[in-house]
Every structure is written in C-alpha cells, then in structure tokens.
Amino acid sequence: MTGRLTLAATPIGNAGDASARLREALSGADVVAAEDTRRLRDLARRLDVSVTAELIAVHDHNERDRADDLVARAQSGQWVVVVSDAGMPTVSDPGFRVVEAAARAHVTVEVLPGPSAVLTALALSGLPTDRFCFEGFLPRKDGERARALTALATEPRTMVFFEAPHRVAATLAAMADAWGSDRPAAVSRELTKTYEETRRGTVGELASWADAGVKGEIVITVAGRAAQAPTVESLVDEALSRVAEGERAKDVVADLATTAGVPRRELYNAVLAARGDRQ
Structure with missing residues (x-):
C-alpha cells in the first residue's frame, strides 16, 4: 500500500501567497514534517487551516536520521507532507535527504510549487535572469568567505545568495574586494512583507549603504563576470x-x-x- 510523499512550498512572508493545494495538503495529511513545528502551527492559524496530522520536526540536524522513517510512512499508506519555514523545501532548507531516501526506495515524490525567495529576488534585481546560480549562505569566517568568493570570480551567471542581516555589510565589502567594487548587484529584504525593499547599485555602493545596518531576511543578487571582448x-x-x-x-x-x-x-x-x- 503506497501513500504520498509531498514537498510543499510555503509563503516567504505574505500568507496570501499560500496555494489552494498547500491548504489541502496541510488539512489532509497524515504526517507533516516541518522545519519548525511552532512556525507551522502559526502558518496554519494564519491560513485558518485545521491541521490534524502528526507533526514531526525535521531540520538540518536530524533530517538524515528521520528521512527513511518518513519514506517508510509513505510506503505504508500515509500522506507525508514536507514543509520548510518559508519557500520551497530542499532549497537551502531541509527536504533533500527525504527526497534522496525516496529515490532509493523508488517512492514517488510530488511537489506543490509556490513562493521562492530565490526567484523573487532574481526577478526584482534587474540583473540578467537567463542564466543564474544559487549559492546559498557564504561561509561565516572571513578567510573561508574570501576563498569562496575568489572561486566565483569568473562565474558568468547571475548569482543569488542568502545572508543574515548583521553580516550583509561585511559580505558586500568582501564581494567588492574579491570582484571589484563596480560589480552590479541588488539587495532585497523582507520579500512579500509590509516593509519589502530592493536596493540596486554596485557592490561598493551597497556595502556603504549597508554599513548603517540592515534589518529583515536578506537576499543578495550579484551580476556574473561580464564577458571579456576578444583581443x-x-x-x-x-x-x-x-x-x-x-x-x-x-x-x-x-x-x-x-x-x-x-x-x-x-x-x-x-x-x-x-x-x-x-x-
């Protein structure tokens, strides 16, 4: 008897972005694996959805241990829904290990698409969108971050990064050091929320702006290296x-x-x- 294993995208800020399919999944699932069960309960309250499923916390520190059990539950006939705090599971959030375990067990995974901070920031950036890459969070330590940025110096695609607000200024300054202060970029914060803002400019200009402090959830989008004209x-x-x-x-x-x-x-x-x- 085979149940269902579903990855469901959740709003990244505005609860009005929740899809009808997400509401159906939360109200009908047997098991909801949530990155933070308290946030899941709060989302359900804002959506006015009654969640009767068993709630299981699945996060970075325990996903590997719980992935096989979630897949086994789907195999036994249960509807298992995996959600992250915001956006699409597996994208810088838990979910990958569950999908990996499902692939090993030949269990079908379905996706309920929806909000994505990566794509929203990319669309707002004003930078090329035909080719891009998502780099997640850069290393926190200065030396490791510098090495990571050096490795990306010749990347031609638009790059999207997540960053904590208290590290935005330092990260932009490190980008200016590694790639030159004139590299075009954008900083988006509080996407889809009341105080949503996107600042565009060079990484040098944005680093100076961020020195005063930046609040909220942050996405940094940076242009790739411009093609060099042949000589x-x-x-x-x-x-x-x-x-x-x-x-x-x-x-x-x-x-x-x-x-x-x-x-x-x-x-x-x-x-x-x-x-x-x-x-």
Missing part, C-alpha cells in the same frame, strides 16, 4: 593551434577576425610574429 593577443594561440592542424593561416585569420571583430591585418601580423618566435 588580438588572446586570439593568437587559437590561430596557431588551427594552423598546426593543417588550416591555412590566412583562412584562420579571416575567420577569427570576422567573428571576434578585430583588425584582420593586425591579427595576421601577430600570428606571423608568434610563428617566427616559436620556430
């Missing part, structure tokens, strides 16, 4: 490699110059000079 010097090695594979130098230069928008004669002379140096 004659950067194309020489590619040209020589193609020539070594049998292509004519003039044909290679014509192709690369047209594609990259660099002067053909200048590139041809640079290739000839490099060939002479390497012979």
Whole structure:
C-alpha cells in the first residue's frame, strides 16, 4: 500500500501567497514534517487551516536520521507532507535527504510549487535572469568567505545568495574586494512583507549603504563576470593551434577576425610574429 510523499512550498512572508493545494495538503495529511513545528502551527492559524496530522520536526540536524522513517510512512499508506519555514523545501532548507531516501526506495515524490525567495529576488534585481546560480549562505569566517568568493570570480551567471542581516555589510565589502567594487548587484529584504525593499547599485555602493545596518531576511543578487571582448593577443594561440592542424593561416585569420571583430591585418601580423618566435 503506497501513500504520498509531498514537498510543499510555503509563503516567504505574505500568507496570501499560500496555494489552494498547500491548504489541502496541510488539512489532509497524515504526517507533516516541518522545519519548525511552532512556525507551522502559526502558518496554519494564519491560513485558518485545521491541521490534524502528526507533526514531526525535521531540520538540518536530524533530517538524515528521520528521512527513511518518513519514506517508510509513505510506503505504508500515509500522506507525508514536507514543509520548510518559508519557500520551497530542499532549497537551502531541509527536504533533500527525504527526497534522496525516496529515490532509493523508488517512492514517488510530488511537489506543490509556490513562493521562492530565490526567484523573487532574481526577478526584482534587474540583473540578467537567463542564466543564474544559487549559492546559498557564504561561509561565516572571513578567510573561508574570501576563498569562496575568489572561486566565483569568473562565474558568468547571475548569482543569488542568502545572508543574515548583521553580516550583509561585511559580505558586500568582501564581494567588492574579491570582484571589484563596480560589480552590479541588488539587495532585497523582507520579500512579500509590509516593509519589502530592493536596493540596486554596485557592490561598493551597497556595502556603504549597508554599513548603517540592515534589518529583515536578506537576499543578495550579484551580476556574473561580464564577458571579456576578444583581443588580438588572446586570439593568437587559437590561430596557431588551427594552423598546426593543417588550416591555412590566412583562412584562420579571416575567420577569427570576422567573428571576434578585430583588425584582420593586425591579427595576421601577430600570428606571423608568434610563428617566427616559436620556430
């Protein structure tokens, strides 16, 4: 007998964003695995939903131990609903271990989609949304944070981070040190709540603004590294490699110059000079 295992997105601030499917799940589940059962009860009260399910606390510190039991309950015929404090379970919140255990046991997982702080902040940022990555919380220690930011220095996609309000200024300053103070960024706080705010600017400007203190739940969105325009010097090695594979130098230069928008004669002379140096 197989029950149901459901991941349900919860509002990130405004209870009015709760879906009809979330209400149905909370009122009809046999088991609700919540990151914080007190917050779950408060959400149910605000939604005017009666939760008769068994409530189980599932958080970062115990999810690994409880995942198999939740899956076993679904296998036995119970409807198990997994929720986080806000947004989609598994996205910087508990839920991943449960899905992992369900996959091992070949138990189907359904998702009730809904609010997402990551996507909401990305949409508000004014930064490119065609390609992005979610980096969660950066390390708290200065050295580890600096190393993490250095590793992301050449990331071309828009990056989304969560951060605690008391660390926002230091994090933005560290981003300015690692990537340059002129990198475009946005800071969103209290998304969907009464005092929602999004500030846009460079990481340097936002770091100065944050020095006065920032309150609320924070999402930082930062532009990826801008593509570097090709130069004659950067194309020489590619040209020589193609020539070594049998292509004519003039044909290679014509192709690369047209594609990259660099002067053909200048590139041809640079290739000839490099060939002479390497012979």
